[in-house]
Amino acid sequence: MTADQLDSTFAALADPTRRAILARLADGEATVGELAEPFAISLPAVSRHLKVLERAGLIIRGRTAQYRPCRLQPRPLGEAAEWLEDYRLLWEGSFDRLEDHLRQVQKGRRSD
Amino acid sequence: MTADQLDSTFAALADPTRRAILARLADGEATVGELAEPFAISLPAVSRHLKVLERAGLIIRGRTAQYRPCRLQPRPLGEAAEWLEDYRLLWEGSFDRLEDHLRQVQKGRRSD
Numbered sequence: 001m002t003a004d005q006l007d008s009t010f011a012a013l014a015d016p017t018r019r020a021i022l023a024r025l026a027d028g029e030a031t032v033g034e035l036a037e038p039f040a041i042s043l044p045a046v047s048r049h050l051k052v053l054e055r056a057g058l059i060i061r062g063r064t065a066q067y068r069p070c071r072l073q074p075r076p077l078g079e080a081a082e083w084l085e086d087y088r089l090l091w092e093g094s095f096d097r098l099e100d101h102l103r104q105v106q107k108g109r110r111s112d
Numbered sequence: 113m114t115a116d117q118l119d120s121t122f123a124a125l126a127d128p129t130r131r132a133i134l135a136r137l138a139d140g141e142a143t144v145g146e147l148a149e150p151f152a153i154s155l156p157a158v159s160r161h162l163k164v165l166e167r168a169g170l171i172i173r174g175r176t177a178q179y180r181p182c183r184l185q186p187r188p189l190g191e192a193a194e195w196l197e198d199y200r201l202l203w204e205g206s207f208d209r210l211e212d213h214l215r216q217v218q219k220g221r222r223s224d
Contacts, residue, residue, distance in 0.1 A: 003128040010126035016115040019195070026202060078203030081196040083131070084189055090138060091190030108175075 005057070006083060009076040012056035017041065018049050025059060025072035035070065117169070118195060121188040124168035129153065130161050137171060137184035147182065 012018055021035055036046040050070060053059045057076050062069040124130055133147055148158040162182060165171045169188050174181040 003131075006131070007126050007128065010122045013195075014119050014122035014126060016119065019115075019118070022199075026199060072202065074199050074203035074205075077196055077199045081193060081200070081203075083125075084193040084196065087134075087138060087186050087189045088193070090184065091186035091193075093186075 005076060006080065008056040009058065009080045012052050012058055013080070015049070015052075017046075018053055021046075021049060021053065021070075022058060022072060022077075025070060026074075029062070029069040029071040031067045031069050117188060118192065120168040121170065121192045124164050124170055125192070127161070127164075129158075130165055133158075133161060133165065133182075134170060134184060134189075137182060138186075141174070141181040141183040143179050143181050 013022075017039060020039070024030060024035060024038075032043060032046055032050065035050070036043050039046065050059065050061075053070075054061060058073055059070045060073055062071065125134075129151060132151070136142060136147060136150075144155060144158055144162065147162070148155050151158065162171065162173075165182075166173060170185055171182045172185055174183065
């Protein structure tokens with residue numbers, strides 16, 4: 001996996017409509033019209049989001065001329081999760097660290 | 113966790129320098145100068161990246177006037193990983209699905 005792939009995966013995920021589209025496609029393939037339905041945005045706006053997802057390799061479009069159904073390609077999501085996995089021990093400990101930090105802040109204030 | 117938080121976490125992660133800064137901070141806090149060292153970019157450029165990370169809640173800056181060391185705040189990483197986790201079954205199955213897809217393409221070609 002290249003840095004470029006991670007860049008485009010994370011950039012594609014940085015939008016609530018695109019995340020909702022992926023969530024819908026996790027249930028099975030859908031046409032642009034079906035994907036647009038739950039959103040208060042135009043078909044062209046949905047198409048732009050689909051292009052971002054397609055360039056990031058997160059979806060593919062079918063060949064069927066009229067419908068071109070979209071299908072989720074989940075592998076880049078797995079690669080993004082793998083990158084985050086390296087930090088698991090840190091975030092699992094972060095509640096403890098937040099406590100430590102607050103204790104230090106309090107200690108700092110007391111010694112001011 | 114709000115959609116906004118996920119937006120800014122994923123957007124912050126969509127850059128190789130910012131991911132490298134987080135990787136460095138996973139080993140412990142560091143000053144801007146220390147963070148800039150391994151990169152062929154200026155201190156102001158590093159500062160801009162740090163602002164993006166700070167706004168996303170992925171780092172905090174210390175109060176020490178001269179040094180203001182940066183510290184990783186890993187919780188948003190955990191929240192991003194949690195979002196991705198919903199797709200685990202899909203990406204774990206995606207090698208099989210790729211095979212299925214290739215078989216279907218072949219079948220389609222044969223029936224053309």
